Amino acid sequence: MAAIVVAQEVEFKASAPAQVIMGKPFQLVYQVNQRAKDLRVPEFTNFDYIAGPFTSQSSSASFVNGRHTSTFTLTYTYTLMANQEGNFTIQPATIKVDGKQYTSNGVRITVLPPDKTPTATTDNSSTGNASATSQQPSRDRAESIFLRTLVNKTKVHEQEVVLLTYKLYFSNVDVAQFTNNTRLPEFKGFLKQELDMGEIQTELEHYDGRNYQTAVLYRTLLFPQRSGDIVIEPAQFEAVLRVRNRAQVRSIFDDFFDSYTTATKALIAPGVTIHVSSLPKGKPVGFSGGVGQFSISSAISDTLLQANEAVTMTLVIQGVGNMKLLKTPVIDWPEGFEVYDPKVTNNFKNTTAGVSGTKVIEYLAIPRAGGTYVIPPVQFSYYDVEDDMYCTLTTEEYTLTINRGVGEESNATVVNNYVQKEDIQQLGNDIRYIQTKELLLPTSSPRRLMTFGSFTFWMWYILPTILAAVLFIIFRKQIKENADITRMRYKKANKVAQRRLRAAEQLLRQNKKEAFFEEIERAAWTYLSDRLSIPTAQLNKENIAQILCNKGVSEYLVNDILHVLATAEFARYAPSSDHAMQDIYNDTTRIINQLENNRL
Numbered sequence: 290m291a292a293i294v295v296a297q298e299v300e301f302k303a304s305a306p307a308q309v310i311m312g313k314p315f316q317l318v319y320q321v322n323q324r325a326k327d328l329r330v331p332e333f334t335n336f337d338y339i340a341g342p343f344t345s346q347s348s349s350a351s352f353v354n355g356r357h358t359s360t361f362t363l364t365y366t367y368t369l370m371a372n373q374e375g376n377f378t379i380q381p382a383t384i385k386v387d388g389k390q391y392t393s394n395g396v397r398i399t400v401l402p403p404d405k406t407p408t409a410t411t412d413n414s415s416t417g418n419a420s421a422t423s424q425q426p427s428r429d430r431a432e433s434i435f436l437r438t439l440v441n442k443t444k445v446h447e448q449e450v451v452l453l454t455y456k457l458y459f460s461n462v463d464v465a466q467f468t469n470n471t472r473l474p475e476f477k478g479f480l481k482q483e484l485d486m487g488e489i490q491t492e493l494e495h496y497d498g499r500n501y502q503t504a505v506l507y508r509t510l511l512f513p514q515r516s517g518d519i520v521i522e523p524a525q526f527e528a529v530l531r532v533r534n535r536a537q538v539r540s541i542f543d544d545f546f547d548s549y550t551t552a553t554k555a556l557i558a559p560g561v562t563i564h565v566s567s568l569p570k571g572k573p574v575g576f577s578g579g580v581g582q583f584s585i586s587s588a589i590s591d592t593l594l595q596a597n598e599a600v601t602m603t604l605v606i607q608g609v610g611n612m613k614l615l616k617t618p619v620i621d622w623p624e625g626f627e628v629y630d631p632k633v634t635n636n637f638k639n640t641t642a643g644v645s646g647t648k649v650i651e652y653l654a655i656p657r658a659g660g661t662y663v664i665p666p667v668q669f670s671y672y673d674v675e676d677d678m679y680c681t682l683t684t685e686e687y688t689l690t691i692n693r694g695v696g697e698e699s700n701a702t703v704v705n706n707y708v709q710k711e712d713i714q715q716l717g718n719d720i721r722y723i724q725t726k727e728l729l730l731p732t733s734s735p736r737r738l739m740t741f742g743s744f745t746f747w748m749w750y751i752l753p754t755i756l757a758a759v760l761f762i763i764f765r766k767q768i769k770e771n772a773d774i775t776r777m778r779y780k781k782a783n784k785v786a787q788r789r790l791r792a793a794e795q796l797l798r799q800n801k802k803e804a805f806f807e808e809i810e811r812a813a814w815t816y817l818s819d820r821l822s823i824p825t826a827q828l829n830k831e832n833i834a835q836i837l838c839n840k841g842v843s844e845y846l847v848n849d850i851l852h853v854l855a856t857a858e859f860a861r862y863a864p865s866s867d868h869a870m871q872d873i874y875n876d877t878t879r880i881i882n883q884l885e886n887n888r889l
Contacts, residue, residue, distance in 0.1 A: 299321065299323050299389075300320075300321065301386075302394055303318070303382060303393040310401050310402075311371045311373065312403050314368050316367065316369075317368075319366075321363050323363070323386045325363055325385060325386045325391075327384060328383075329382060329383045330342075331380035331381070331382060335372060335373055335400075336369040336370065337371075339368040340368040342367050343366040344365055345366070347361075347362050371398070371400040374400050374401065377397070379395060381393045381395050401493060402495055405499070433460045433462050434457070434556070435457075435459075436526060436558040436559075437455075437456050437558065437559075438521075438523075439453070444566070445513060445563065445566075446568055447565060447566075447568055447580070448513065448579075448672075449581075450511070450643040451563060452509075452511075452641055453510075453511055455506045456506065458494070458496060458502075460500070460502065463530060464530060467489075467506065467528050468529060471524070471527070474523070476511060478515055480512040480514055480614070481511055482510040482512070482644060483508075483509045484510065484639050485639070486507070486508060490505075506526055510639060510644065516567040519563045519565055520563075521562070524557070529551050530551065571679065572679065573668070575670040576670040577615055577618065577671065578614055578829070580674060581612075581673075582609055582673055582675060583606055583608030583610065583669070583671050584607050584608055585607075585669045587602065588605075589603070589664075589687050592687060596693055599654070599655050600689065602652045602664065604618060604667060605647055607648075609640070609645040610674070612643075613644055617633060617650055619667075621824075623664070626662075628654045629652075631651060634650075634651075635649075636649070661689070663687070663689075664687040664689065666685060667684045668681055668684075669681070785819065786815065796808055802860075805874075806857050806870075817833055821833070830855070833851070834847050834850075842884070842887055846880065846884075849876065849880055853877050
């Protein structure tokens with residue numbers, strides 16, 4: 290049986306530490322996976338050449354299921370030493386394999402300053418930008434392991450993202466692992482979105498005059514939900530250190546047979562205070578609570594339709610910020626359109642800059658009559674943290690041409706044909722002489738005679754006429770009320786809210802947390818929008834409180850309403866127990882019933 294030999298592509302790469310210390314040697318390594326010759330390295334600018342190249346090679350082979358695979362590695366090692374601080378790049382090298390030249394990658398290296406010599410008076414406070422780091426506990430030079438609490442900013446607006454990092458610094462100690470006994474603060478007053486850390490990596494960092502190995506232990510995004518000073522309490526981590534056992538009496542062989550023990554060390558990351566200011570006054574009408582940087586685009590399925598044919602309008606909001614707290618914009622559909630609840634698709638990713646991604650909203654509506662209709666532009670407003678101002682984005686305006694539906698024409702034809710056929714059939718017997726004789730009433734008991742022109746005769750004509758007039762007035766009133774969409778929403782607000790609450794109750798029993806709080810939040814916002822006759826896009830907590838107070842609603846009930854709205858919005862993305870879900874459901878039901886009793 291012939292073996293299949295798997296050939297390898299030539300790979301030639303360079304590697305070196307990302308951070309080195311000035312005056313300390315380090316190794317620059319070139320590796321190629323084929324036999325090669327004529328290695329040409331660049332000039333090592335800003336680095337002193339110490340030794341090299343030292344050449345080594347390794348190979349392996351395997352034969353599995355008729356496939357013969359082999360690996361070969363040729364390594365060139367140089368020893369260098371940085372002679373100045375800064376960021377430098379070692380240019381690519383070249384090598385020849387079977388007469389063909391290959392080029393490696395370049396290597397970027399950060400050179401850190403050497404450790405400062407300790408003095409009698411040392412400033413142990415944190416260095417760097419005060420707005421970007423928290424105060425650290427005082428420590429002496431003998432300490433070799435500690436934690437820092439780092440935040441990218443300490444002065445923010447409401448909903449502006451804060452990046453919090455717990456970072457470990459250690460030197461001359463062997464950290465074996467970290468335990469699960471971690472105690473994080475509750476982050477009260479914040480919406481928290483954790484960042485995926487992956488595997489913990491270490492790197493060198495120069496801090497407070499010394500060089501340390503560092504590792505990021507925890508990183509999260511925090512969105513402040515209220516103004517004022519919010520204190521983040523200290524956090525606690527535990528590290529397992531490996532300590533060498535040293536005998537009191539040592540021989541020359543002890544260094545080869547050292548044993549180790551482990552010790553657990555508790556590490557405290559200090560707390561930090563975040564100063565949160567309210568968003569500036571003058572919020573635009575279409576402000577949806579967005580804080581960050583966003584863009585919006587729109588598209589429509591078609592602008593030429595038949596009556597009763599569905600049309601879909603799509604909005605795409607893209608950006609970075611508090612994406613998960615953005616409210617769904619409201620489209621002002623023309624009258625005569627049957628509108629359905631929008632479908633929202635979120636594609637978010639937590640990054641160090643905030644929550645980034647897209648929010649896609651699909652609106653479905655069905656025009657019920659022909660004509661030309663205009664869908665006005667949708668306004669989307671947010672607070673730009675970079676420019677420190679409100680921004681309003683506007684989508685495109687769409688003009689829809691709705692033709693009369695085929696079904697309507699066919700129905701009209703059927704009706705006309707039906708009437709014509711009936712007329713032809715009735716031509717022979719639809720003319721009658723006026724009866725002038727006494728008529729026998731079949732419903733009388735005992736049977737009575739009805740004379741032409743008598744009171745009973747005329748009542749049989751007048752009563753149906755009066756009944757038809759009453760029905761005409763009632764139906765006309767209903768048509769007029771149905772045409773007033775605002776009034777209809779006002780009248781049906783409680784029914785709509787109760788229907789959503791029943792749906793939320795089902796989600797509560799199924800323990801679908803996020804869907805439950807979304808339904809609760811939608812029930813509360815929709816009810817207030819319908820009862821106060823304000824579009825949802827223009828509704829916010831400030832004008833809700835003001836309008837309810839003007840309508841004579843008690844301050845206690847207003848505070849309960851604002852608490853339910855804030856809790857439902859916050860709980861959609863924060864951990865919550867089943868008991869809390871039941872409480873928010875009970876509070877929402879109670880508040881809606883109390884508002885009904887107030888007869889807004």
